[in-house]
Each structure stands twice: as C-alpha cells, then as structure tokens.
Amino acid sequence: MGSRWRKAKMALGLNLCAYLPRTSDDDDYRSLPSSERPSDAALLSLSNSANMAASRPVTPSPSAHGFRLPRSLSRSASKSSKHQSCFDLILKVIGVKVSEILKCVFPQTCSICLTKMKQGAGHAIFTAECSHSFHFHCIASNVKHGNQICPVCRAKWKEIPMQSPSLNSPPGRAATNLAGWPQNDALMTVVRRLPPPRRDLSRRHVVPLFQAPEPGVFNDDEMLDHLRVVAESMNASDNSSLRTIEIKTYPEVSAVQRSSSYEDFTVLLHLKAAASATNQNPNRNHASCWPQLYQNPRAPVDLVTVLDTSGSMAGTKLALLKRAMGFVIQNLGSNDRLSVIAFSSTARRLFPLRLMSDTGRQQALHAVNSLVANGGTNIAEGLRKGAKVMEDRREKNPVASIILLSDGQDTYTVTGAGANKSQPNYQLLLPLSIHGSDNTGFHVPVHAFGFGADHDASSMHSISEISGGTFSFIENEAVIQDAFAQCIGGLLSVVVQELQVGVECMNPSLCLGPLKSGSYPSRVTADGKTGFIEVGDLYADEERDFLVSVKVPAEPSECETSLLKVNCVYRDPLTKEMTTLESDVVKIQRPEVVGLEVVSIEVDRQRNRFRAAEAMAEARTTAERGDLASAVSILENCRRLLSETVSAKAHDRLCVALDAELKEMQERMASRHVYEASGRAYILSGLSSHSWQRATARGDSTDGSSLIQAYQTPSMVDMLTRSQAMLLGSPSTQRLVQPSCSLGPQPNPR
Numbered sequence: 001m002g003s004r005w006r007k008a009k010m011a012l013g014l015n016l017c018a019y020l021p022r023t024s025d026d027d028d029y030r031s032l033p034s035s036e037r038p039s040d041a042a043l044l045s046l047s048n049s050a051n052m053a054a055s056r057p058v059t060p061s062p063s064a065h066g067f068r069l070p071r072s073l074s075r076s077a078s079k080s081s082k083h084q085s086c087f088d089l090i091l092k093v094i095g096v097k098v099s100e101i102l103k104c105v106f107p108q109t110c111s112i113c114l115t116k117m118k119q120g121a122g123h124a125i126f127t128a129e130c131s132h133s134f135h136f137h138c139i140a141s142n143v144k145h146g147n148q149i150c151p152v153c154r155a156k157w158k159e160i161p162m163q164s165p166s167l168n169s170p171p172g173r174a175a176t177n178l179a180g181w182p183q184n185d186a187l188m189t190v191v192r193r194l195p196p197p198r199r200d201l202s203r204r205h206v207v208p209l210f211q212a213p214e215p216g217v218f219n220d221d222e223m224l225d226h227l228r229v230v231a232e233s234m235n236a237s238d239n240s241s242l243r244t245i246e247i248k249t250y251p252e253v254s255a256v257q258r259s260s261s262y263e264d265f266t267v268l269l270h271l272k273a274a275a276s277a278t279n280q281n282p283n284r285n286h287a288s289c290w291p292q293l294y295q296n297p298r299a300p301v302d303l304v305t306v307l308d309t310s311g312s313m314a315g316t317k318l319a320l321l322k323r324a325m326g327f328v329i330q331n332l333g334s335n336d337r338l339s340v341i342a343f344s345s346t347a348r349r350l351f352p353l354r355l356m357s358d359t360g361r362q363q364a365l366h367a368v369n370s371l372v373a374n375g376g377t378n379i380a381e382g383l384r385k386g387a388k389v390m391e392d393r394r395e396k397n398p399v400a401s402i403i404l405l406s407d408g409q410d411t412y413t414v415t416g417a418g419a420n421k422s423q424p425n426y427q428l429l430l431p432l433s434i435h436g437s438d439n440t441g442f443h444v445p446v447h448a449f450g451f452g453a454d455h456d457a458s459s460m461h462s463i464s465e466i467s468g469g470t471f472s473f474i475e476n477e478a479v480i481q482d483a484f485a486q487c488i489g490g491l492l493s494v495v496v497q498e499l500q501v502g503v504e505c506m507n508p509s510l511c512l513g514p515l516k517s518g519s520y521p522s523r524v525t526a527d528g529k530t531g532f533i534e535v536g537d538l539y540a541d542e543e544r545d546f547l548v549s550v551k552v553p554a555e556p557s558e559c560e561t562s563l564l565k566v567n568c569v570y571r572d573p574l575t576k577e578m579t580t581l582e583s584d585v586v587k588i589q590r591p592e593v594v595g596l597e598v599v600s601i602e603v604d605r606q607r608n609r610f611r612a613a614e615a616m617a618e619a620r621t622t623a624e625r626g627d628l629a630s631a632v633s634i635l636e637n638c639r640r641l642l643s644e645t646v647s648a649k650a651h652d653r654l655c656v657a658l659d660a661e662l663k664e665m666q667e668r669m670a671s672r673h674v675y676e677a678s679g680r681a682y683i684l685s686g687l688s689s690h691s692w693q694r695a696t697a698r699g700d701s702t703d704g705s706s707l708i709q710a711y712q713t714p715s716m717v718d719m720l721t722r723s724q725a726m727l728l729g730s731p732s733t734q735r736l737v738q739p740s741c742s743l744g745p746q747p748n749p750r
Contacts, residue, residue, distance in 0.1 A: 002708070006104050010033075013103055013307050014302065017133075024530040028631055035560055037074075037728040053242055053712045054355050055440045060152065061607055074552050076426065082264045089676065097433075104105075108262070110133075110134050110135045110138055117133060117134075117135060123135055123136070123137075123138070124136035126139050126140075128150055128155075128157055128159075129155075129157060129158065129159060130150050130152075130153050130155040130157070131458070132150055132152045132153060134151075136161060138369075139161050140154060140161045140365065148160060149374075149449075151370075151372065174672065174707055185295070189242050190362075195313070197248055205436075213289045214348065214349055217392050218352060218388050218389045218391075218392035218393070219392045219393065219394050220352045220547075221337065221339075221352050221353035221354075221389075221393040221394055221395065222337060222352065222353060222354050222360070223356075223394075223395060223399065224300075224335070224337075224395050225334075225335060227316070235379070243432075244267045244570050244581065245271055245272065245273055245274070245460070245496060245499075245538075245570065245581055246270075246271065246272040246274075247269070247271060247566055247568060247581060247582075247583040248269075248270040248271075248272075248583075249267060249268065249269060249270070249566060249583055249586045250267065250268040250270065250600050250602045250603050251265070251266075251267050251268075251563065251586060251588050251600065251603075252265065252267070252268075252599050252600055252603045252604075253588070253597040253598075253599060253600070253731045254588060254589060254597070255304075255588060255589040255590070255591055255594050255597065256552060256561070256588055256589075256590060256594065257590070257591065257592070257593065257594045258555050258556050258557075258558065258590045258592055259552065259554050259556060259592075260554060261551075261552060261553050261554045262550075262551065262552040263513075263551055264513060264549050264551075265549070265550045265551070265552045266547055266548070266549060266550075266561075266588055266605075266607070267547070267548045267550060267563060267564060268545060268546075268548075268600070268603045268606055269501065269503070269545070269546045269566055270543065270544075270602070271499075271538075271543065271544045271545075271548075271568065272541070272542070272543045273495050273496050273538040273539065273540060273541060273542045273543075274398070274495055274540065274541075275540055275714070276298065276493050276495060276540035276687075276714075276715060289590060292466070293441060294507070297574060297575035298333075298492065298493065298494075298495075298574070299397070299398040299399045299475070299494045299495075299497075299574055300333065300335035300336050300337075300399065300431045301332070301337070301397055301399040301400070301401065301491050301492060301494075302337050302353060302390065302393065302396065302397040302399070302400040302401075303328075303336065303337070303338050303339075303400075303401055303403065303488075303491065304338075304340075304341060304353075304386045304389050304390060304401075304402045304403070305325065305328070305338070305339075305340050305341070305402075305403045305404075305405070306341045306343065306347075306383060306385075306386040306402060306403065306404045306405070307321060307325070307340065307341065307342050307343070307371070307382075307405055308343060308344070308373070308379075308384040308405055308406035308407055308408065308451070309342045309344050309345070309371050309372065309373050309374070309375075309378060310343075310344040310373060310375055310376055310377045310407075310408055311346075311373055311374050311375060311376075312373070312377075312407055312408050312454065313373040313407055314372075314373035314374075315373075316477065317373075317407060317451065317452070317477055318371065318372075318373045320373065320477055320478065320480050320481070321371075321405065321480060322368055322369060323481060324452070324480045324481040324484045325340070325368045325484075326365060326368065327481050327484065327723060327726065328484055328488055329356065329364045329368070330361065331485075331488060331492075331719065331722070332356040332361075332488075332492075333356065333359050333492070334355060334356060335355070335397070336355070336356050336397070336492075337353040337354060337355055337356065337397060338353065338354060338356055338360070338364055339351060339352055339353045339354065339386075340364065340367060341382050341386045341389070341391045342370060342371055342382075343378055343379065343381055343382030343385070343386050344374060344375030344376060344377065344378065344379075344601055345375035345376040345377075345383040346375075346378060346380055346381060346644040347378060347382040347384070347385045347414075348369075348385075349385055349389065350367040350368070351363060351364065351367050352369075352389070352496055352502045353389060353393055362495050363591070376411045376412065377406060377408040377409060377410055377412075378410065378411070378412045378413070379404070379406055379409050379410040379413070379429050379463075380410060380412065380413040380428065380430075381412070382404070382435065383402070383404065383407060383429060383430060383431060383463070386402050386404075387402070387430075387431045387433050387434050387444070388431075390444050391433055392422070398494070398497065398573040398574070399491060399494045399497075399537070399573060400493050401444060401445055401446075401447060401469070402434075402444055402445070402447070402467075403446075403449070403484070403487065404446050404447070404448045404463065405448075405449040405451055405458070406448075406449075406450065406451060406455055406456075406460065407450075407451035407452045407455050408454055408456070408461070409454070409455065410456065411457040413428050413429055414596075415514045421656065423568065424458075424459070426458065426459045426462035426463065426466075427466060429459060429462075429463055430446075430463060430466055430467065434446060434466070434467045434671070440452055441509045441538075443468065444467070445464075445467050445468040445469035445470075446463050446464055446467040446469040447464065447469040447470050447471075447472070447482075447487050448461070448463050448464040448469060448470075448472070448488060449471075449472045449474055449483055449484075449487075449697070450458040450471065450472070450473050450474065450681050450685075451474050451477065451480065452475070452477060452483055453475070453677045453678060455681070457471075457473065457680045457681035457684050457685075458680065458684070459686075461684040461685075461687070461688060464688060465519060465688070465691075468519075468536065468687065470487075470688050470692055470694050470695075470696045471684055471685050471688040471696060471745065472688075472696040472697035473486070473620060473678075473681040473682055473684070473696075473697065473698055473700070475681075476698055479685055480696070480720075480725050481698035481722055481723050481725065481726075481727065482668035482727075484723075485661070485716075485719040485720050485722065485723035486697060486712070486716045486719065486720055488719060489713070489715045489717070489718060489719030489720065490535075490539040490542075490694070490695070490713060490715060490716050491539075491694060492538040492715065492719075493539045493541075493713065493715035494537050494538070494539055494540075494573055495538060495539070495540045495573070496537060496538035496570045496571075496572075496573070497536070497537050497570065497572075497573045498536065498537075498569075498570055498571045499534075499535040499536060499537070499538060499568060499569070499570040499571045500531065500532060500533070500534055500535065500565075500568070500570070501532065501533040501535055501546065501566065501568055501571070501718070502531070502532050502566070502567045502568075503530065503531040503532075503533075503548055503564055503565075503566055504530050504564060504565050504566075504567070505528075505529045505530070505563070505564050506562040506563060506564055506565055506585050506586075507561060507562050507563065509553050510529075510550055510551065510552065510553070510563065510564070511528040511550070511551045512524050512528050512529065512530070512531050512548065512550060512551075512564075513548075513549030513550060513551060514549050515531050515546060515547075515548055516546060516547040516549075516551070516610050517531060517533045517546050518610075518613070518690065518691040518692060518693065519691035519692050520533050520534060520535055520536075520692075521534045521664045521721075522534070522546075531690045538570075539713050539716075540713060540714070540715050541713045541714050541715070541716060542693075542694070542711075542713050543711075545609075545693065546608045547603070547606055547607065547610065548564065550563055550564065552588075554589050558590050559589070559590055559591070560587055560588070560589055560590055561587065561588050561590055562585050562586070562587050562631055563585075563586040563587065563588060564581060564585070564586050565583060565584075565585050565586070566582070566583040566586075567580060567581065567582045567583070568580070568581045568582075584648070584673075598646065599646050601646055601647050601650060601652065604645050604647045605647045605654050605655065606647055607645075608642050608647060608648070608654070608655050608658060609690060611638060611641065611642070611653065612638055612642065612658045612661070612662060612690070613632055613636055613687060615638035615662070616635075616639075616662075616665065616686055616687050616690075618634050618685060619631040619632075619634040619635050619665065619683070620680070620683045620684070620687070621670075621677055622634060623669060623679070623680070623683075626672075628671070628672065628675060631669055632666050632669050635663075635665055635666050635669075636666065637661045638662055639659055639663065640661050641670070642655060642658060642659055642662075643659070654710060657709075657710055661686055664682070665679065665683055665686070666680060668683075669680050682698060685697070686696045689710075689711060693711055694711050695709075695710070695711040695712045695713070695716055
C-alpha cells in the first residue's frame with residue numbers, strides 16, 4: 001500500500017506542481033533522476049486549493065475512463081485531455097479512492113502560520129470566497145493591516161474577516177494583542193462587506209481601508225528587562241579582562257640609514273577585538289553549541305528591518321524574504337528588540353520595537369507572514385519611518401542598527417517627478433537623523449541589501465556609506481537568508497563601541513602625513529603631531545588595519561629613532577565603562593650603513609588592499625562615464641602592479657583574493673548590459689567591504705573564494721553555518737541552494 005501512496009503522490013505532484021510533504025515512503029523518490037522530479041518552483045509553492053478539496057467530502061463518480069476528479073481540481077485538469085487521461089489511468093491502476101489520495105497528498109495547512117488545520121480542534125477556520133482556508137486568527141491579523149488579497153491565489157476579496165477584541169484566543173495560542181499592539185476597535189468587526197472598488201487610473205496607489213492607525217510618536221517600544229541586563233552587566237564586569245583590544249604596529253622596514261630621510265615612511269596599525277565568550281573555545285562542536293549560541297553575556301540589539309514590499313517583490317522573492325526574516329526572528333535573543341517597517345508606495349510599521357521573547361517571536365512571525373507585495377518603491381518613506389522608530393524609543397539597547405532591503409529603484413524621491421535624474425541626490429533618501437551628525441548624538445548604521453538585477457546599487461551604496469553601514473549585493477535570490485545571517489552574526493557580537501584611535505609623534509622633528517583609514521573619518525592636527533581615527537563599533541574577533549605616513553628626517557648622530565605611539569579609547573557596551581589602552585613606542589634603528597631591507601609583508605599586504613580599493617573606485621567612475629574599455633584597463637594595471645609586490649610573490653591569501661576580485665570585476669564590465677545588471681552592484685559591494693573592512697555579500701556568494709571570507713568573523717561564520725544547515729535540511733530548498741553556498745567553514749587569516 002505504501003508503494004501506491006508514493007506513486008499517487010508523485011503523479012499528482014508532477015501534474016499539479018504541488019509541494020509534497022515528505023514521508024517515510026519517499027526514499028525511493030529521492031533516487032529518481034532530476035528530470036522526473038518536480039521543478040524548483042513546485043518545491044516552493046503550497047497547493048492550498050488542494051487543501052480545500054481534501055477537507056470536503058468527495059464522492060468520485062464513474063465515467064467512461066474510470067473516476068472523475070472533484071470539481072475543485074477538475075478545472076485545472078480538464079484544460080488538457082492528456083493530463084486528464086493520465087490522472088484517470090493512474091487512479092484506475094492503483095485502485096485508490098480520490099478522497100484518500102487527496103487526504104494523504106494534501107494535508108490541510110494554513111498558508112500563513114504553516115501549521116495544520118483540523119475542524120473541531122478548537123481553532124476557528126475561515127474559508128474565503130476563492131475557496132482557500134486559513135486559521136481565523138491568522139487571516140484576521142493579515143487583514144487587520146489592510147490586505148484584501150488572498151495570500152495564495154492573489155484574488156481580491158469582497159468579504160474579509162476581522163477579529164473582535166472580545167473574542168478569546170484559541171487554546172494554546174497567545175492572544176493577538178497580548179503585548180499591547182495598537183488596534184482600532186471600530187474596525188474589529190467579525191465580517192464586513194467591502195464596497196466595490198472604484199477605478200481611479202490617475203492614482204498610483206490606493207491606501208488600504210483597514211490599516212491600523214499609527215501613533216504620531218513611536219514611543220510605544222516594549223520596556224527592557226532591567227534586572228536581567230544588570231545581572232549580565234555584573235557578569236561582564238567579572239570577565240572584563242577577557243574583552244580588550246590587541247594593538248600591534250609594523251614599520252615598513254626595521255632600519256633606516258642615518259643620513260637618509262623619508263618623506264613617506266609607512267607604519268601599519270593593526271587592531272583586533274577580543275573574542276566573544278562563545279568563540280573562545282576553538283575546539284567546540286558546532287552542532288552542540290547552536291542552541292547556546294549568543295546566550296553568553298553580550299550587548300543586546302535594537303534592530304529595525306525596512307523591507308521592500310512593492311509589486312516587483314511578488315512571488316518567490318517575497319516568499320524567500322519571509323523565510324529569511326523568520327530566520328532572523330528565531331535567532332534574536334530575549335533581550336533583543338525588533339520592529340519591522342514595510343514600504344511600497346507608502347510605508348507602515350507592522351509592530352513597535354518588541355522583545356523577542358516567545359510571545360514576541362510569535363507575533364513578529366505572524367506580522368511578517370501577512371506581508372503582500374503591491375505598489376511602487378518609496379525607499380525614503382521607509383527609512384524615515386525606520387529612523388523614527390529609533391529616535392522616539394523610550395529606552396535603548398546598547399547596539400542599534402537598521403537593515404534595508406530593496407529590489408528596485410526609488411520612484412518617488414530620487415527618480416520621481418521634479419527630481420534631477422542626471423545627478424541624483426541620494427542624501428534625500430536619508431532622514432537628517434541618519435546622516436551621522438556628531439551634533440545630534442544619534443548614529444544608527446543602515447546595512448543595505450540590494451536584491452536582484454533591477455535595484456539601484458548607487459542609491460543603496462550611498463545610503464550605507466552616509467550612515468556608516470555596509471552594502472551587500474544579493475544576485476542570487478536563494479541566498480538572501482545567508483546574507484541576513486552574516487549581518488546579524490556580526491550585530492549580535494559587538495564587544496567594542498565608540499572606538500577612537502589616536503596617533504602621537506614621539507620625536508619633535510617628526511611630522512605625520514596622511515592617514516589611510518578607508519571610510520572611517522580621520523584627521524591630523526594643524527601641527528602634524530597628532531592624528532585621530534573614529535572607528536566606532538567592533539564585532540568580536542574583528543580586525544582593523546590603518547596606514548600612517550610619517551616624515552622621517554636624517555639623524556646623523558642617532559642610533560635609534562622613536563616614531564610614534566598609538567592609544568585606543570573605547571566603551572564596553574555591557575558595562576558602559578570607558579577604557580584606554582596604549583601601545584609600545586614604535587622605533588627604528590639608524591645604522592650608518594643599511595643592507596638590503598625587505599619591506600614588511602604585513603605593510604605590503606595592506607598597501608595592496610588600499611591600492612586595489614582605489615583602482616576599483618577609479619574604474620567605477622570611468623565606467624559610469626561610459627568608457628568600459630578604460631575601466632577594464634585600470635583594473636588590469638592594478639592586477640599587474642599587485643603581482644610584482646612582496647606579498648604576491650609570497651602567495652599571500654589576501655593578495656590572491658584581491659587579484660581574483662579584480663578579475664571578476666573585469667568580467668562584469670564586458671558590456672554595458674552586464675555592467676548595468678551586475679557589474680556596478682558587485683563593484684560597490686566590494687568597495688563597501690574594503691573601505692569598512694567588514695564582510696558583505698557579493699554576487700551570488702557561492703564561489704567559495706577567499707575574497708568574500710577576508711573580513712568574516714567566527715560569529716558570522718557560526719550564524720552562516722546555522723543558516724545553511726537549516727536551508728539544506730528543508731526539502732523545499734535542497735535543490736535551490738547549492739551545498740557549497742556560500743562562504744566556507746572558517747574565516748581566512750588576513
């Protein structure tokens with residue numbers, strides 16, 4: 001009998017493109033050739049129409065060919081006599097009732113919460129006019145936010161369910177408004193018939209009728225658990241000796257002839273943050289540590305995700321976004337808070353900053369699953385509302401960040417009516433509070449994710465650069481969850497905040513030259529004796545490298561010259577204590593005669609990184625002018641220069657990765673079409689990574705090369721491994737995500 005069930009499920013699945021729940025009878029199915037398996041699209045979709053058919057009594061009627069399919073399924077089957085004959089023949093051969101097949105193949109599942117529906121189990125079930133069924137409380141939450149479209153078939157409903165505040169939640173489930181989410185009681189009627197829609201072609205977007213009103217001030221964030229925070233801070237104080245910054249300095253050569261002077265002598269400053277408590281045991285078992293991941297004392301996070309739900313996100317994109325957000329929600333701690341902003345033509349806050357307790361997670365998942373795609377793309381409005389959530393909050397977690405995802409171009413602020421399309425001002429997309437002004441004391445980085453080939457990479461990169469965040473390019477939509485996992489893996493491991501690096505000359509005859517710090521703000525005092533670099537936050541195990549130029553005069557009578565000293569001032573995010581560290585004085589020998597000096601490979605490696613980043617920026621500027629041939633030539637010249645350096649001849653990993661990255665950029669400039677589709681975004685995500693020295697997602701992130709691993713931390717790798725294990729364990733994604741996706745098991749040493 002088991003074989004018959006398997007044959008029926010496989011036959012119906014192949015013809016109806018339905019998701020087939022895996023059972024013990026499916027082992028033989030996995031060995032089938034790929035040509036006989038359902039498509040990737042079929043694996044991602046749930047056949048809710050079949051769910052409805054399985055929930056009703058079915059009486060097959062005899063026909064000339066055997067049994068006739070029920071009416072709800074016969075519409076699609078009758079379109080092709082070939083498919084009908086195939087169905088009838090299969091049913092006749094295996095001799096099984098249609099009702100039994102449907103009950104086995106299509107267990108009735110709510111498409112919003114993805115749990116089974118069973119009549120008489122204490123859960124109210126709502127059946128829409130399009131014949132799809134949902135848990136009543138699930139679809140009521142969906143409609144409460146203004147959705148009038150079926151999440152399954154996209155049909156527009158005339159009758160919608162609304163949950164009354166007097167109704168109790170189903171047994172075993174949290175109340176819809178348990179955490180005090182805002183509701184409009186006037187709208188909470190059980191079922192209301194909507195008036196027929198009026199067609200107004202002059203309007204681009206119609207505001208949903210049933211949208212919960214938002215407060216004028218977003219000061220309704222959930223209160224923090226202060227007792228727990230204090231306890232963790234005390235625990236952190238006991239282990240404060242474990243959380244420090246390692247400072248190393250490397251002069252480009254160890255000795256300089258006394259009679260010689262250097263106008264541009266380079267000293268490398270290398271900083272490394274301490275490891276998190278989770279990562280201090282290098283022999284830990286990944287599988288056993290996942291449940292305890294980030295449960296050690298760490299700085300809690302306030303996270304706001306600003307998600308594009310415009311019409312272009314419909315279908316697989318939105319489904320993958322929901323899955324990725326589900327991963328984020330499940331991996332935030334109980335002290336972390338989350339708020340979600342959805343934007344299309346307008347923006348709306350799905351819920352305020354909420355602690356990710358069990359109740360908070362459930363509410364967040366319901367809200368995210370209620371998202372539907374329609375309308376235009378108003379990035380500025382989404383960011384304005386996301387920044388407002390951060391600004392108006394009554395209490396603040398130590399770490400705060402905004403994640404922005406969009407697959408299109410802003411059609412209102414930058415490219416809308418009246419905008420200068422030849423020279424767009426991307427600063428208009430950001431509210432003033434996110435510009436990183438030192439006067440306001442408000443600084444929340446925006447980590448931007450460009451999704452697909454149609455997003456505006458220039459605007460997303462500008463948003464991240466202005467705010468102090470990173471820009472990631474998600475070319476392959478199947479790896480969006482990995483990109484989010486890498487990002488939150490860093491955010492959940494912040495060990496240093498407000499880091500400022502100071503450089504002081506130790507010899508009155510010395511003078512500082514330029515400080516090479518990438519995107520980090522730096523300055524040198526007027527007398528040239530002191531310099532500062534504003535670094536900000538560091539993740540656990542994260543490294544930063546800066547090049548300091550020093551003018552070294554001739555010293556005819558000195559055997560040794562003291563160059564400079566480095567000091568670091570930073571705040572511990574848990575204890576709030578300020579700490580100051582100092583390095584040893586950097587000195588060089590001054591012999592009368594110097595033999596052949598070899599440049600320090602550490603210094604040479606970082607010179608190559610800055611040289612490559614400058615070449616990328618120059619090539620991108622040239623490509624934007626339309627001269628792709630010259631842009632490719634710039635990258636080729638940089639590759640040639642890198643190949644002649646000391647680190648390249650020593651086969652340094654970073655140098656090899658830089659060469660591979662430059663080569664990839666050349667290939668993505670093969671034509672104007674290729675550059676517009678992926679080249680620009682790939683270059684900008686690379687620039688973002690190198691300028692901030694922080695890992696970003698680039699392209700499809702599946703090549704496994706070390707260029708993407710260059711700035712990864714163990715915390716990022718742990719979260720990535722967890723994401724990939726979840727994806728590879730899901731039958732709906734086993735064939736969409738390659739086993740090598742995306743970045744490898746461990747970060748490479750720099």
